[in-house]
Amino acid sequence: MTEAVEVTRVVDRVHRESWSTVLASVVRLTRDLDLAEDCTQDAFVRALRTWPDGIPDNPAGWLTTVARRLALDRLRRETNLRRKLPLLVEEPGDAEQPTDPLRLVFTCCHPALARESQVALTLRLICGLTTREVAAVLLIAEATAAARITRAKKKIAAAGIPYRIPADHELPARMDVVLTVVHLVYTAGYVATGAELTRTDLTGRAIELARLLERLMPDEPEPQALLGLLLMTEARGDARVSTDGELVLLADQDRSRWNGKLLAEGVARATTALQRGHGRFALQAAVAGLHVTAPSWEQTDWRQVVRMYDAMMVSWPTPIVALNRVAARSLVPGADLEAVLAELDALDKEPALAAYAYLPATRADVLTRLDRRPEAAEAYEKAIELTANETERRFLTARLTSLR
Amino acid sequence: MAQYMFLLFDSEEWYDNLTRDEWQQAMKLHGEFAAAVEKAGARILGGEALERSSTASTVKNREGAEPLVTDGPFIETREALGGFYVIEARDLDQALELAKLCPSGNIEVRPVMPTSEDAAPPA
DSSP states (O other), rough: OHHHHHEEEHHHHHHHHHHHHHHHHHHHHHHHHHHHHHHHHHHHHHHHHHHHGGGSSSHHHHHHHHHHHHHHHHHHHHHHHHHHOOSSSSSSSSOOTTTTTHHHHHHOOOSSHHHHHHHHHHIISSSOOOOHHHHHHHTHHHHHEEEEEHHHHHHHHHTOOSSOEEEEEEEHHHHHHHHHHHHHHHHHHTTTTTOOOHHHHHHHHHHHHHHHHHHOOTTTTHHHHHHHHHHHHHHTTTTGOOOTBOOOOGGOGGGGSOHHHHHHHHHHHHHHHHHOOHHHHHHHHHHHHHHHSSSSSSHHHHHHHHHHOOOOOOOHOHHEEEEEHHHHTTTSSSOOOOOOOHHHHTTOOOOOOOOOGGGHHHEEEEETTTTTTHHHHHHHHHHHHHHOOOHHHHHHHHHHHHHH | OOEEEEEEEEHHHHHHHHHHHHHHHHHHHHHHHHHHHTTTTTTEEEEOOOOOGGGOOOEEEETTTTOOEESSSSSOOOOOEEEEEEEEESSSSHHHHHHHHHHSSEEEEEEOOSSSGGGSSSO
């Protein structure tokens, strides 16, 4: 007999690590997401019941076998009942194919699904969160999360969204959607709305997903770059909040508080990824790498940072990239602040940035340095109005007060 | 294989001002599209061009009242439904790839619902 606590611990771990592997193998068999999910869930329930008699050597393999057998039983029963030809797409022989989880990822992040559905489905099917957990993570009502997931699954089935890894010529665009979804999950956790500055449940899930993608697509530099980017961001997490819960900007962070192990892991990935390609995540990881390897904020190689953003503007010219580029430009030693301000003013007309607190916050900083205090105060007020994060708001308010 | 309806939405004004050459060019593009579908291993099961939306009539069948006939399309859009194809394709990915080759400004791709006995909900 194995202790119940030990069994629960192992089941929890396998759930976290192998949920998508087990589910994806069943999906390949049934092509029916609901059925596959039910049977995978059932297999985990059975594990809790039978593993006290002995935990199998290969827990994930055990779960896959059981879940597929349950699915086959159900399909056979339904087939007999309805006198239909078997629905089976393939013979049940090969239980494990290493590419299964990746196929499922590409199904969840199919471009024909709305971004919000892609995110909800990924959390549900790849991370194995319950609908209630998905709702909590995305800060939406449980009924909304349920409706989103149901609608997306229905579309996958009715519209014939395939369960496959895209062909080489489609891969860059399709992979970009997948990486964007993972990045979005991380960002949602990193700049959480409300009282807490970070939500480690979300950031942790996103990093696990990025690790999975790196493992599944070892030949591609972009998943590696994304993981590097997330690890470097994560490494700075503790130093981002002071002991009394205040936001500490990168400029003021105590760099000795950064997590050296995560940083080393992240920098190594960013370096390799940048040698292998110049995709948008490789360039973003390069920027993060320039930050974390600098001895201080002032000594950051801002010229090089601007160059990375220049490269990003070529392939990925979004208003946010443009804003980050101008912000970096303002920090190059001896920068022409008036010219920077003119560029910021031009961005002010971008509808995409209208609700983005970072634009007025950057403007406020440049105006302060130009000693145009009343205008700087006005910009801080606007930034305060726009931010949805309490800690960020306190930080901006402190800046505003110091002006007066 | 699955079936998809391609609904083609375009500016009618453009068609109103078409020269003979432009019309022939447009028809040629549809011919090329048909060839591309065949080359991809998919099939065109049907398709037509439609007269202007101003020629449409809409019948509204109402509960407990006479059916109401109105002049014009059911939904008035700036770019109007001007034609359709029914395509048999491997899956949505192939259907979307083919839609990218379809000579129209906006193509709504809708899966065709199977209506055979087998497809009925379980009793």
